[in-house]
Amino acid sequence: MLAELLNHHLLSSIFAVVATIALFQFVAVFQRKLNAIWLQPMLVSILVIMSFLLWQNISFDHYFASSWFLNALLEPAVVALGFPLYQHLSTITKQWKSILLVLCIGAFIAIVTSFVVTMLLIGDYTIAVALALKSVTTPIAIAIAGQLDGNTAITAFAIILAGFFGALVGPPWLKFINVNSPKAQGLAIGAASHAIGTATVSNISYEHAAYSSLALIVSAVITATFSPFIINFLVTLL
Amino acid sequence: MNKFKHKVFNVLYSMFAILSCVALGKVCAFYAPLLPGSLYGLMLFTLTLHVRIFDADRIKDSVVWGVKHMGVCFVPAGVGIMNHFDLIRQFGITIVMITFITTFILLTIVGLHYQRYANDQDENDDEGSHVS
Known part of the structure; x- marks a missing residue:
């Protein structure tokens, strides 16, 4: 009985992981062939898998449990981003003041605009906190949202949205407004779209990967440190 | 054959380097819960490469490959x-x-x-x- 169950679980695990990777690779090859940015492999894979699960009436929890192997790789993948960062460490240390300044301004504006606009349009504090934190990486945002009594489910949802939006629209938009330096593009996308954006621009160049992972870390630290003060202050104002 | 052995060794070496940084990152997150473990791990990985605890030349090929394909790891969480x-x-x-x-x-x-x-x-x- 147990062996049978285990077997079953092992099979569905292997199937979920292999199918996810195969689908992702397929879309990636297709994207390169057609040279179409909007065919983002991550996004297309998610949409296809979601439709498949809904169609076959499989719960997300079952798929998530079966694809544990890919999830287990998430942390090592984020740690691996330390490599591009290491390669650009010498240029980054020369510019740390301007980088810190830009990212502080960015984090401040992101928190204030999201919080104020949500309070004005929806008027719900828990959602406003959730949206104020959407530009930082999931584990940090969820932790702060919990601390500030925000809605963690909406936080998780908004983080994914912000991630994909920046990953998809970020590079063409930045080019359009004449932001051509890989450093500026990397910083902007890392600050706005955390790990999802970083994973996407890592494909473009190594410099993108380095500056994007830098923005990911620094923005997370800045937001974790200052968002409780900023949000408490805004609450007294509104 | 020798080249192949070399490659396998480098892959294992990279895995060891990254996993030890993941583990150390978790320890840091436990004692100083300001940041999640993976971000501590990222900084530790950069630091250990910088002070040459790990040999960047051995790690380079496998990590470049990994960073290029890391997007697939975000798919299950995104389906959420x-x-x-x-x-x-x-x-x-x-x-x-x-x-x-x-x-x-x-x-x-x-x-x-x-x-x-x-x-x-x-x-x-x-x-x-x-x-x-």
Whole structure:
């Protein structure tokens, strides 16, 4: 009985992981062939898998449990981003003041605009906190949202949205407004779209990967440190 | 054959380097819970490479490959959106719109600011090269 169950679980695990990777690779090859940015492999894979699960009436929890192997790789993948960062460490240390300044301004504006606009349009504090934190990486945002009594489910949802939006629209938009330096593009996308954006621009160049992972870390630290003060202050104002 | 052995060794070495940083990152997150373990791990990985505890040349090939393909690891977590359909229905398109607009603003501000700085930097470099 147990062996049978285990077997079953092992099979569905292997199937979920292999199918996810195969689908992702397929879309990636297709994207390169057609040279179409909007065919983002991550996004297309998610949409296809979601439709498949809904169609076959499989719960997300079952798929998530079966694809544990890919999830287990998430942390090592984020740690691996330390490599591009290491390669650009010498240029980054020369510019740390301007980088810190830009990212502080960015984090401040992101928190204030999201919080104020949500309070004005929806008027719900828990959602406003959730949206104020959407530009930082999931584990940090969820932790702060919990601390500030925000809605963690909406936080998780908004983080994914912000991630994909920046990953998809970020590079063409930045080019359009004449932001051509890989450093500026990397910083902007890392600050706005955390790990999802970083994973996407890592494909473009190594410099993108380095500056994007830098923005990911620094923005997370800045937001974790200052968002409780900023949000408490805004609450007294509104 | 020797080359193959070398490659296998480098892959194992990279895995060891990354996993030890993941583990150390978790320890840091346990004692100083300001940041999640993976971000501590990222910084530790950069630091250990910088002070040459790990040999960057051995790690390079496997990590470059890994970083290029890391997107697939985010797919299962992303599918999680399907658990929040009721939230999307409830608050309608407002959340989506606010997220899009504020992400747009953030992208633009950080991008433009740093681009301006990068341009100044280039000009300074040019002037510097004229002088020398």
